[in-house]
Amino acid sequence: MENNLIETEREQFAAASTVEKEILARLDKLTDILNLKIIQTKNILSFAEAVLYLDMSESHIYKLTAKRKIPHYKQGKLIYFLREDLEAWLTANRVRTSDELQLEAIATVRRMGRK
Helix, strand or coil: CHHHHHHHHHHHHHHHHHHHHHHHHHHHHHHHHHHHHHHCCCCEEEHHHHHHHHCCCHHHHHHHHHCCCCCCEEECCEEEEEHHHHHHHHCCCCCCCHHHHHHHHHHHHHHHHHC
């Protein structure tokens, strides 16, 4: 009987632990959502805020800043970003759709035919 009690307690602990983990995961997600909402209202972002905004790893963003591949500002050892600069950087390399490429090819062929 005592073994059954111990087993039941273990099952209850495991179930509670799973529920707690799920609650903590949901709280983390809600925290991230709230932080993103706050970030969207700011013009100047800290390094940590830029990591959240860009959804990239810290190490990747450090590499980009070290290689001067992403626009940023330094104040001493601290790195800052203008949200507007990050948006422009993100959208700088637009990939054309297949329809756009096809229209461009047709226009090029027509221009070449006129010569």
